[in-house]
Amino acid sequence: MKKTKDENTEEQILEAAKSVFQSKGMDGARMQEIADKAGINKAMLHYYYRSKQLLFEAVFNNAFSLLAPQLNAILNDDSSIEDKIKNFTSNYISFIVKHPYLPNFIIQELNRNQDFILKLKDKGFPNIEKFKKQVNEDVAKGLIKPISAEQLFINIMALNIFPFVAKPLIMAFTNSDDKNYKLLMEDRKTEVANFIINSIKTT
């Protein structure tokens, strides 16, 4: 079959592109390096993806569609706020350990090109509305201390994502090597959830 060969190289290109784009960014990435890593001729990149920009967008959308479901677990799940925080924290950290370049890549490129966010908003972007309702209700019931849903959501994201985005800084400040850093992150699977819940639970 023709398809096997066909889909194979297309997949190999995407895999190589992912690796190069995610570690060097759009500006730092070189088409030649992607071709080399995929083990094919540079012209093939254009044959399958037409331009650097389109290849990049394929990688970016791919990455974002991995991240989005993670965030939906906080925003649109039906469980209690406490459960959401516990589950998300633990799951997200496991998730990032498997995809270490992902959060940095997305944040960096969203900052570089504001237009991306508009394109993403079209096709079903995670929305805060449901979570907002839940938080407001819980506050009204006295289950958690008064806090705006936006600020709580920002805090959850910050505590979970930042340590990976700022990995080199954190390693430097805490005098950690890679092993020590990994331990710190492992601890955070429970630490972060406790930290948040301690802060918002009513006494």
Add this chain to the structure above:
Amino acid sequence: MKKTKDENTEEQILEAAKSVFQSKGMDGARMQEIADKAGINKAMLHYYYRSKQLLFEAVFNNAFSLLAPQLNAILNDDSSIEDKIKNFTSNYISFIVKHPYLPNFIIQELNRNQDFILKLKDKGFPNIEKFKKQVNEDVAKGLIKPISAEQLFINIMALNIFPFVAKPLIMAFTNSDDKNYKLLMEDRKTEVANFIINSIKTT
């Protein structure tokens, strides 16, 4: 005097380079754009700074020496932990509003080039030791709930820095325009400190 002219263009170059490097990063920045922005010939950049790499390092060190004192306020000040958190949160957010590109720039470039962190460590890098001692003592005295100094420090950094690094994401999730985003950040000057203190204070 010859010096006035001399120091003037050198300063203009650095200013232009700061603006370009901080918004586009090392890879995205173009020497021609820096020259244009400084209103001078491209050759002058090399006359004063020899290479793109050295010009970039001048900008980077400059940026980092602005950020370092902010972090030292948490790590090496003599005030109580609660005061530190309150002051740092408020001060840092004000600081970043004045230098919006700074945290992203530093984090991005540290991730791109691991060697930078080694160079920084030579010349007096903020150190966590004193803060660690303080936290451990306060925990022992029962003033705050048990938490490792490293995790607390990471949390403080995360809650303060992340919202600026991930500005586009946060604006998208919270459906904010620039004005609304600014309000959110303004609120955080007190929100974040309360959030942290609520979490660690003993009841």
Add this chain to the structure above:
DNA sequence: ACATTTGTTAACCACTTGGTTAAACCATAT
């Protein structure tokens, strides 16, 4: 068997990149 479509390559191209050079400029010291 043969024509046609699809996949792949090497060579090439126009253009941009960071960096250099040699000559001009200009304030000052003599």
Add this chain to the structure above:
DNA sequence: ATATGGTTTAACCAAGTGGTTAACAAATGT
């Protein structure tokens, strides 16, 4: 005045850059 020194410029350069082309290879349909 003029020689001297640092400052500034226009023109240039080699090495990449993303992208194209035309010819070749391999699979597929008839």
